[in-house]
Amino acid sequence: MSESTVREKSQEQVKVCVQKQRAYFNEGHTKPLATRVRHLEKLLRLLREHKPQIIEALRQDLNKSETEVYLTEIGLLIEEIRFTMKHLERWAKPKKVKTVKTHIGSKGYRIPEPYGVTLVVSPWNYPIQLALAPLIGALAAGNTVILKPSELTPACSHLLATLINDHFEEGLLYVIEGGVDTSQYLLKERFDYIFFTGSVGVGKIVMEAASKYLTPVTLELGGKSPCIVHKDADLKLAAKRIAQGKLTNAGQTCIAPDYLLLHEDIKSDFIAEYKRIVTSFYGEQPLKNEAYAKVVNERHFQRVKSYLDDGRIIFGGQVDERLEKIEPTLIEPSSEEVPIMREEIFGPVLPVLTYRNIDEVIERVNGGEKPLALYLFTKSSEVEEQIVNNISYGGGCINDTLMHIATPYLPFGGVGESGMGAYHGESSFSTFSHYKSVLKQTTLFDFSFRYPNAKNGLAILKRLFG
Incomplete structure (x- = not known):
C-alpha cells in the first residue's frame, strides 16, 4: 500500500x-x-x-x-x-x-x-x-x-x-x-x-x-527548537546527546534540535566532537547503514535536500536519492533569511550559529515564535536560570535532548x-x-443574610467582605 x-x-x-x-x-x-x-x-x-x-x-x-x-x-x-x-x-x-x-x-x-x-x-x-x-x-x-x-x-x-x-x-x-x-x-x-x-x-x-x-x-x-551549547559544557557528552536527539528517526522529530547556538570559544572543538560521534554511531558511510532511518517520502526528501543549498556544508551533505536518505549534516547558513532558518527542518541537517554572551541567545530566541523544545548544555546554574527564566518554550532539557518526553511525570506540550x-x-x-x-450544601441551617428580605443583611455582608 x-x-x-x-x-x-x-x-x-x-x-x-x-x-x-x-x-x-x-x-x-x-x-x-x-x-x-x-x-x-x-x-x-x-x-x-x-x-x-x-x-x-x-x-x-x-x-x-x-x-x-x-x-x-x-x-x-x-x-x-x-x-x-x-x-x-x-x-x-x-x-x-x-x-x-x-x-x-x-x-x-x-x-x-x-x-x-x-x-x-x-x-x-x-x-x-x-x-x-x-x-x-x-x-x-x-x-x-x-x-x-x-x-x-x-x-x-x-x-x-x-x-x-x-x-x-x-x-x-x-x-x-x-x-x-x-x-x-x-x-x-x-x-x-x-x-x-x-x-x-x-x-x-x-x-x-x-x-x-x-x-x-x-x-x-512544532517549530524551530534551539540547542544552546555554552563554553563550559562537557563537549563530548553534549555532542553525543545532541547527535542522538537530532539523528533519531533521521531528524524527523518535532522536538529534535532544529539549530545549534554554540559559544564561539568552543565552536571548533564541538564540531570536531560531533563529527567523531556521528561516525561512531553510523560509520564512515551513514547512507549505507541499515540502522540509519530514511526520510518518509520523495516530497519530504526533496524538501530537506533543498536546505543543503542554504549555506556552507561543514560536515556530511551527501544524499541517496534511491534510498531517500540524507547524511547527518552540519551547515553554516548563508543568512538568517534562507529557508533552513525560517522553516522547521524535520531532517538530519543541523544549522550552526555562534554567540558571544547569553543575552544574545535570549534576544535571538525571543525574537521568533515560541519553540516547542529548548536544550541547554552548561555547568553553570546562573546560565541555566537565565535561559529558563527568560525564554518561553514548551519544554526541554538541561544537558540532554528529547528525554523530557520519556517521563510520564512531566506534561508534554507546546506554547504559542x-x-x-x-x-x-x-x-x-x-x-x-x-x-x-x-457544591453540596447543608440543610441543617441557613444564612438569612443571603436573601433580599434579610434583616441587617447588608450590615452583615459589609462585616464579612469589608
Missing part, C-alpha cells in the same frame, strides 16, 4: 461512525473504571503480542531499526499504559476542595468526567507512538475515540486499523484510514474533543473547524505557535477530562 492507493472514506461512512460512538457513549459503556482498565490492558496486550508486525511496519515506512522502535515507539507506550493503570483510580476520584467562610457546612468537589466522543489525528513521524499515546489518556478518562492515522505511513496506518478494529468495539475505538478528503469529512463532524499532532498550518485548519462547535482542542505542533495543551501521565487523563464543580 502507498500514499496514492489509500482509499478514502465517504462522508456518510464517517458520519455513521461518529453516530455509533455517540450512541455507545450515551449508553454509559465507557464510564465504569474497571472497564477502562480492561481497555488499557487489551491495548497493552496488543502491543506486546504484535511487536514483530509493528517493527516491520516501521521498517517499511521509515526504515527504523529495531532498537529505535523499542526506544521511541513500543517502549514509551508500554510504560505509559503501565503508569496510567497504576494511578488511574486515584486520578478518577472526586477531589474535595476547601470552601470559604460564607459556605460553612458545605462541601466542594471537582469531579472528572469524560468529554464524550473524541477525535485523535496523528502524524507520520512516530506513527505508532503518537497515535496511541493520546489514545491512552482518552480511554483512561472514559471517552470513545476515532483515530485518524497519517496516510504518509501506510504500513503503520493499515496495521493500526487491523489491530484496533479487529479487537475493539467500533462504538468505543475505531481507526479510520484515508487521506485529505477523509480528514475533511471528520472535521465537519461534531466531536466533544479533538487532539491533533502535526504541522502548524494544519493545526490552524483543525482549530478553525473545531471553532464551529466550540470544541476544545489540544494542538501538538508550537501548540496548546499537554499530555503524558496524569496530564493525558486531565486533557481528556472535564472537571465538573459540585
Whole structure:
C-alpha cells in the first residue's frame, strides 16, 4: 500500500461512525473504571503480542531499526499504559476542595468526567507512538475515540486499523484510514474533543473547524527548537546527546534540535566532537547503514535536500536519492533569511550559529515564535536560570535532548505557535477530562443574610467582605 492507493472514506461512512460512538457513549459503556482498565490492558496486550508486525511496519515506512522502535515507539507506550493503570483510580476520584467562610457546612468537589466522543489525528513521524499515546489518556478518562492515522505511513496506518478494529468495539475505538478528503469529512463532524499532532498550518485548519462547535482542542505542533551549547559544557557528552536527539528517526522529530547556538570559544572543538560521534554511531558511510532511518517520502526528501543549498556544508551533505536518505549534516547558513532558518527542518541537517554572551541567545530566541523544545548544555546554574527564566518554550532539557518526553511525570506540550495543551501521565487523563464543580450544601441551617428580605443583611455582608 502507498500514499496514492489509500482509499478514502465517504462522508456518510464517517458520519455513521461518529453516530455509533455517540450512541455507545450515551449508553454509559465507557464510564465504569474497571472497564477502562480492561481497555488499557487489551491495548497493552496488543502491543506486546504484535511487536514483530509493528517493527516491520516501521521498517517499511521509515526504515527504523529495531532498537529505535523499542526506544521511541513500543517502549514509551508500554510504560505509559503501565503508569496510567497504576494511578488511574486515584486520578478518577472526586477531589474535595476547601470552601470559604460564607459556605460553612458545605462541601466542594471537582469531579472528572469524560468529554464524550473524541477525535485523535496523528502524524507520520512516530506513527505508532503518537497515535496511541493520546489514545491512552482518552480511554483512561472514559471517552470513545476515532483515530485518524497519517496516510504518509501506510504500513503503520493499515496495521493500526487491523489491530484496533479487529479487537475493539467500533462504538468505543475505531481507526479510520484515508487521506485529505477523509480528514475533511471528520472535521465537519461534531466531536466533544479533538487532539491533533502535526504541522502548524494544519493545526490552524483543525482549530478553525473545531471553532464551529466550540470544541476544545489540544494542538501538538512544532517549530524551530534551539540547542544552546555554552563554553563550559562537557563537549563530548553534549555532542553525543545532541547527535542522538537530532539523528533519531533521521531528524524527523518535532522536538529534535532544529539549530545549534554554540559559544564561539568552543565552536571548533564541538564540531570536531560531533563529527567523531556521528561516525561512531553510523560509520564512515551513514547512507549505507541499515540502522540509519530514511526520510518518509520523495516530497519530504526533496524538501530537506533543498536546505543543503542554504549555506556552507561543514560536515556530511551527501544524499541517496534511491534510498531517500540524507547524511547527518552540519551547515553554516548563508543568512538568517534562507529557508533552513525560517522553516522547521524535520531532517538530519543541523544549522550552526555562534554567540558571544547569553543575552544574545535570549534576544535571538525571543525574537521568533515560541519553540516547542529548548536544550541547554552548561555547568553553570546562573546560565541555566537565565535561559529558563527568560525564554518561553514548551519544554526541554538541561544537558540532554528529547528525554523530557520519556517521563510520564512531566506534561508534554507546546506554547504559542508550537501548540496548546499537554499530555503524558496524569496530564493525558486531565486533557481528556472535564472537571465538573459540585457544591453540596447543608440543610441543617441557613444564612438569612443571603436573601433580599434579610434583616441587617447588608450590615452583615459589609462585616464579612469589608
